Amino acid sequence: MHYTRLSINAKQRMGNMISTHQRAEFETLFPFIRQADADFIEKFYASCRYVELPSGVSICDEGQQCSQLTLLLDGVGRVYKLSPAGREVTLYRIHAGEACVLTASCIMNQGSFPAMAVTETPVRGFTVSPDKVRNWICQEAQWQRFIFGLLSSRLASIISVVEEVAFKRIDVRLAQKFALSLARGETSLQVTHAELAADVGSSREVVSRILKDFAMRGLIETSRGQIELTDAEAIVHLSSQ
DSSP, X not given: OOOXXXXXXXXXXXXXXXXXXXXXXXHHHOGGGGGSOHHHHHHHHHHOEEEEEOTTBEEEOTTOBOOOEEEEEESOEEEEEEOTTXXXXXXXXXXXXOBOHHHHHHHHHTOBOOSEEEESSOEEEEEEOHHHHHHHHHHOHHHHHHHHHXXXXXXXXXXXXXXXXXXXXXXXXXXXXXXXXHHTTOOEEOOOHHHHXXXXXXXXXXXXXXHHHHHHTTSEEEEXXXXXXXXXXXHHHHHTX
């Protein structure tokens, strides 16, 4: 898949001042800040920058240094690995109220980013500079709890992805993805075969063959960029195998 790579100034709309509305939004999504002392709260907002990014922008490439940690107010980011053959495997997505655990880890270790990160939708958030991320870990208890909680919660999901890619059949993984959509009441999906392949850790060709089989069995109906889930019971049954 192709993602736009823009200069930092071209791809970000930033504001140095955090508005009252943005503070209220942040405090709803990131409750740790409400539990911090007044000095840290003011220091935090004075140090953060508000940022907006469009959809389809490459945030960080593998091997780069992380220039900031973004705490999302809105939108979705995706972190993935890219094989030498060009195959993508999605590690996790970042939603409102979350931050990228690999970015936090790289900043703390002063290492390079081990994956790729892109915006799947337009995103908004607060950015924190690397020196603040590291200093506050040592100085501010609530920030420390937030970062360590981020590390522990995301680690389990990454291990789960590795297990699924290594041990589960691709058809079962696709059925599990479809079953999750059904559980949210979604029966019509706007998604390409390449995007599905990235999510389940396979190639587009393999996913296309499996989807063709699903269609022949009556589980789904496909058209360009769209999949209709037509047999919910069979999909859920396959997802449990």
